[in-house]
Amino acid sequence: MSLNTFGHVFRVTTWGESHGPALGCTVDGCPPNVPLDEAGIQRWLDRRKPGQNKYTTQRREADEVRILSGVFEGHTTGTPIQLMIENTDQRSKDYGEIAETFRPGHADIAYWQKYGIRDYRGGGRSSARETAARVAAGAVARAALAALAPELAITGYMTRMGAHGIEGPRDFAEVGANPFWVPSAQTAETWASYLDDLRKSGNSCGAEIEVTASGVPAGLGAPVYGKLDTDLAAAMMSINAVKGVEIGEGMAAARLTGEENADEIFLGNDGMPVYSSNHAGGVLGGISTGQDVVVRFAVKPTSSILKPRASITKSGQPTEVVTKGRHDPCVGIRAVPVGEAMMACVLLDHLLLDRAQTGGVRGEIG
Amino acid sequence: MSLNTFGHVFRVTTWGESHGPALGCTVDGCPPNVPLDEAGIQRWLDRRKPGQNKYTTQRREADEVRILSGVFEGHTTGTPIQLMIENTDQRSKDYGEIAETFRPGHADIAYWQKYGIRDYRGGGRSSARETAARVAAGAVARAALAALAPELAITGYMTRMGAHGIEGPRDFAEVGANPFWVPSAQTAETWASYLDDLRKSGNSCGAEIEVTASGVPAGLGAPVYGKLDTDLAAAMMSINAVKGVEIGEGMAAARLTGEENADEIFLGNDGMPVYSSNHAGGVLGGISTGQDVVVRFAVKPTSSILKPRASITKSGQPTEVVTKGRHDPCVGIRAVPVGEAMMACVLLDHLLLDRAQTGGVRGEIG
């Protein structure tokens, strides 16, 4: 019920504000004896780190993680793992103006209406900086998955940036080779030029991200309110600025007939089921089938833009807002490692849960 | 953590299988002194009830609800409310064949792989009958909302059936006047003819449903993992056959620029904020703003169809599946009242949570 916590058995509580002394996460429920050190976590954080190219915020955060508990002699002990990232580049002066003004499309007004107080510096708790803690937690989940389900692999990539989808065929070898994690070298060029223009005009754009997990054991997910896809939907929707989540066919499933949508089942050479297609996104009835688990989510455009927009002040005056600060023209880019992290956390959580529920014993086919 | 339970403070646990003696829900956390009786719940159940027209399954269930606890002299007492619906029309013989065979696109194989046992009669726990219990729980939530937030109104309707969206302008007066809950008389005719054809050919189709809540107080939702939209996404994704969930602009937010997406803020005559648009779907940073809360979800086509599809048997033999039984050609139709019920449960839950967190005190503007 802790509302800054997610997960059932592998539970992650993130804490911290954009411009406080530090942020981080408390990871509870990690199995013992998993190899884990700061370098292993840092590697994933570095993927999300801002300021790495001109397409992300120029805020320069070291984003150095420290393990404060739960690890002994390079292994998890089964006790809570506290991960702390100190905030080092906090130019709070940039935010003086928004102390009194609500940015359209931003959580400013909602936090004020709910709490009657808000840490307005950099968005406080609603800042995208919170996602650094998620990536750190995801690194812990990945370490545990590496031990428990070594075949499992998670890949995130962008499938749309504003007006542009992916051009031509997907080439996953390209994902790490461009700043947009897009599986297409040609598309990366188009997007680069598009985003340059947007940035120069002080505008921003949305993005669509897809995260795929292969090697997921069948049987993960607990009907009916802890379904694997339910938990994935919640995990992705909880990321800042996400407005839609899809599993497999997603919203397009509404357009299909039953005949089109049914993934036909055959027997593979190993006696395990193979499917003619994956409209289901690897999940049936909330339970993984062994097919790739495929999740997609949409990130809205950054609301902090240089374009003037009508708004109001805390004291009830009309005003016009132009947000200077240092902002991502497409915050969706940095959502790729975050989506991967959430996928890792949810899969580990359900893997552990499934051990509780079934002991990992499966119904046999054949 | 109970995985057949949803909600934080207003908690609903559904139980029961399609062809067991009964199904129902345990509703815990309803405030005391809310007027509630069986007739008031029945009214909502009747909306979802199958067999009411030729477009839904011809299974004839009375779906009569009994209140077994938690209500005294017509009012809730604050103790758990047990609602039971007996299963009366269980033609189990229809399901003999699927005991051994996995229907493509259905949860059969996943349940088997997870549990090594499944109540195959009518889909057992994965049957859409489970949603009757959700509607009953939603009726309790509505009763409590009527007492605590009398201005709040929830409306669900279909926005797409397979190949067809809504034609022409929306007329919400039409929602209750056609079997598809579609806000357009003309569209209802098109859909009727389309679905007739599908049904006759033994096929089925998907659907898109939108649920809107007006009169939602600002300040509901608890960042960052109990966001209002996170919980709505989970609630909708947990409904059988749902593959995508959108808040406000939804997946289309990926296509917008920040300038387009920003809902500009003005001051209304009553000194409260008014917005130029509602791309956000009434939720910013996970917190309601007072605008209409707008959720959309896609329901995949019924997988139980007469069209033959390749599959395998439990004993590992290839086979072809044709599902006879009595099935909805568009199960999405009956998902409309279910989506409304989930919206009611989530909003009540957050209204109660917000009382805990803030005592309902709000930040003042002006």
Next chain:
Amino acid sequence: MSLNTFGHVFRVTTWGESHGPALGCTVDGCPPNVPLDEAGIQRWLDRRKPGQNKYTTQRREADEVRILSGVFEGHTTGTPIQLMIENTDQRSKDYGEIAETFRPGHADIAYWQKYGIRDYRGGGRSSARETAARVAAGAVARAALAALAPELAITGYMTRMGAHGIEGPRDFAEVGANPFWVPSAQTAETWASYLDDLRKSGNSCGAEIEVTASGVPAGLGAPVYGKLDTDLAAAMMSINAVKGVEIGEGMAAARLTGEENADEIFLGNDGMPVYSSNHAGGVLGGISTGQDVVVRFAVKPTSSILKPRASITKSGQPTEVVTKGRHDPCVGIRAVPVGEAMMACVLLDHLLLDRAQTGGVRGEIG
């Protein structure tokens, strides 16, 4: 967070009032493929059933349990198990008077102050009848434990009735042979005569119950707020009328020195640790050690007595209360099977949790 629910993974939600149509429990998280039928549950309910001898309330309840869900062909399916017990002998007229009056020592006034409404018939939700649902849930837990930890055995017995403790040595063969579950034939006679006198004088008395579990695997319990003893303490304290809980040495541990209290450790023939004593009650640091788990709890005297006691009415008038109805002179007698049931539920819950956390792998000694 559901406050009529206990357990982490094996979760039990009880529902129902003393004089409503039925009461029962929703059991979520039971592993699949556990043999279970109504007769197996009934056997345990019959132990708790009132009206079996002159020392318990003369209310005659059949206490017949029905399984409404979660079991298929004699085995659990992994879905929620709904157990219902209909109330058949509800003489509501007996309770007319207490609608307006608060019985001293009873929950009447507290429910009224909290909820502003209460089902006063027979204590409503605060009635000891709620414990029938716990015993039913405990029977499910026992069935699962029989499959997962066949060496585990749970024994409950009374160690004190009012003024009298156990006389002479304990003989556990006697536990089932007397109406007080006391391990001493001689003590049973003393208590019978003592309770007869109390009953005739319209008085009641308290009781102390001990529940022991042998064959508990080492390693159950999750520090630091899900310790095995923490959960046992909560489980026992949640039983009606319980005012104290002890693990092993219990409150007397305050009187000991470290030298006296330390259970010395030796190596058994099988290479496993054996202990010189069991002051710890089988739990160290919240984790089971493999020794017997020993819990004791005190049940206060029934507050519904014939002795006149000063009280007030709902309308604020002084009055004197004499409770007629049909009440247990020592409600603690029936708490023995309830304590056993709670022990079974907690142990199963932690056994499943431990599978999630460690996969059941243990640190080896030697």
Next chain:
Amino acid sequence: MSLNTFGHVFRVTTWGESHGPALGCTVDGCPPNVPLDEAGIQRWLDRRKPGQNKYTTQRREADEVRILSGVFEGHTTGTPIQLMIENTDQRSKDYGEIAETFRPGHADIAYWQKYGIRDYRGGGRSSARETAARVAAGAVARAALAALAPELAITGYMTRMGAHGIEGPRDFAEVGANPFWVPSAQTAETWASYLDDLRKSGNSCGAEIEVTASGVPAGLGAPVYGKLDTDLAAAMMSINAVKGVEIGEGMAAARLTGEENADEIFLGNDGMPVYSSNHAGGVLGGISTGQDVVVRFAVKPTSSILKPRASITKSGQPTEVVTKGRHDPCVGIRAVPVGEAMMACVLLDHLLLDRAQTGGVRGEIG
């Protein structure tokens, strides 16, 4: 379900090991706008701090708390509050021996059996140092209670140290005037001499602590598994070394008759109920009545003693253990502020919960 977390709405997750870089707690669910700063928390931590007199461990920890999140301009914001206490005086060399040996009565062996790995330095997670984080969390709870229930006052004190109870009448003015928090100057002298002897002989002793809360509003507590006394029992039992918990009359309730135990009810001058006695400890049916809430718990003697005790090593060899290090001869002394902190957390949690459940509206008497 996070097993290093307690509380329903006001949720505290403690983390950290005795000899890691730091320990602390994540406090989620604190209401916004509560005045809070480090000095206010420090004040309570200083009460628990070791090394303040010769009766507690000579380990010298500054125990300086830092607020890392959730507080802005001296007020809580409603977001998670991260409190960190760095470990400064870690003489790990003291613990080399126990890396291989299990101390009798200590959690060493249980952690090893469960996790197959343990941070043996100073007991790691099972160290009493964990309770510093509880005291810090309790300070947050006190700050919120001061705002929401200003009449509420919590007092903890020792009622027994080993062989000695309190001599003569209780004088609560003395509680803060002696190192044992005992409400009796004369008793403090007896205990001082007794403990000196124990310490010199390398022995230790147990303790009994009582915590009382006055000014608790009626109506807190949520039947039946979130009863106020259930949660208090769990909270106290979760403290290191606690073996028994009592509410009001506690274990002695087993010895009473119904006539003796019934707290008679009268009407006070203000029209509110007053009671002739408080056997119930302020809780009926799990709900507070407005009387003082009284909890008692027993702390077992420190197991780290200089007296040689038989034990075994990790590699399965018999050995004899003499624990040198720096240990409390009566760890119960430092449990007094911890018990107070747990009381504060539980009461705040239920106060917030009650706002959710009933909106704080009460049934009126008269």
